[in-house]
Amino acid sequence: MIKVIGFDADDTLWDYEYIYHEAKPKIAKILGGSENYDELFYQLDQAEVRNISLYGYGVKSYALSMLENVARFTGKSFDSDQLIQLIELIRDMLTENFPINPYAEEVLSALSSEYDLILITKGEGYEQERKVERSGLAGYFNAIEVVSYKTEAIYRKVLKRNSIASENFLMVGNSLKSDILPVINIGGKAVHIPHEVAWFHEDVSDHEREAIDYFQLEHLGQLLELVQRLAPRI
Numbered sequence: 001m002i003k004v005i006g007f008d009a010d011d012t013l014w015d016y017e018y019i020y021h022e023a024k025p026k027i028a029k030i031l032g033g034s035e036n037y038d039e040l041f042y043q044l045d046q047a048e049v050r051n052i053s054l055y056g057y058g059v060k061s062y063a064l065s066m067l068e069n070v071a072r073f074t075g076k077s078f079d080s081d082q083l084i085q086l087i088e089l090i091r092d093m094l095t096e097n098f099p100i101n102p103y104a105e106e107v108l109s110a111l112s113s114e115y116d117l118i119l120i121t122k123g124e125g126y127e128q129e130r131k132v133e134r135s136g137l138a139g140y141f142n143a144i145e146v147v148s149y150k151t152e153a154i155y156r157k158v159l160k161r162n163s164i165a166s167e168n169f170l171m172v173g174n175s176l177k178s179d180i181l182p183v184i185n186i187g188g189k190a191v192h193i194p195h196e197v198a199w200f201h202e203d204v205s206d207h208e209r210e211a212i213d214y215f216q217l218e219h220l221g222q223l224l225e226l227v228q229r230l231a232p233r234i
């Protein structure tokens, strides 16, 4: 029986991945714009993933990988004006008003009257806490958990810390790798709501996807109906 519903934040309750996608043409513009920067962005994507174990997730981690790769790619033609513009771009990424999912308020408000809600978001503590605060949605949650990774071990810890049995837990999120697979694997239930903007690092293989049983919705607005339909039997 579901007693607690967990929500992912980025690209589930609000859009955020687009900020990284939109940064690429802005970086190209700062660097001159006329060159083909595909190789730079390919290297940057690889560096970001490679550096996760050291820097974690988030805009500031991205900034370190980005500045290093831009400097390597452009060599001596990279100057201090461009460095300042790139740092201003990072600051803009951290302060940009990201769009809240249009269904978030209604869904959280309705579900919070019947279930305990917990927000589980992956990233750097200060960065994620600021986003949660700026979203205006924090008040719907009994607990807000900012984690460095979303692995089975981390979900076990989060559930234990909040006295939640995995069979009473339903997780909602846009990433099969972070929000769905690990939760199913520890005995919880999960609802996948894909987002149109995705990060390749969050992909899972067809084999992994086919091995698990989870629910899939097209948008967050369909969650209330799903939970009402499932509530008597799961």
Ligand SMILES: [Mg+2]
Residues within 6 Å of the ligand: 008, 009, 010, 011, 012, 173, 174, 175
């Ligand atoms: Mg997400």
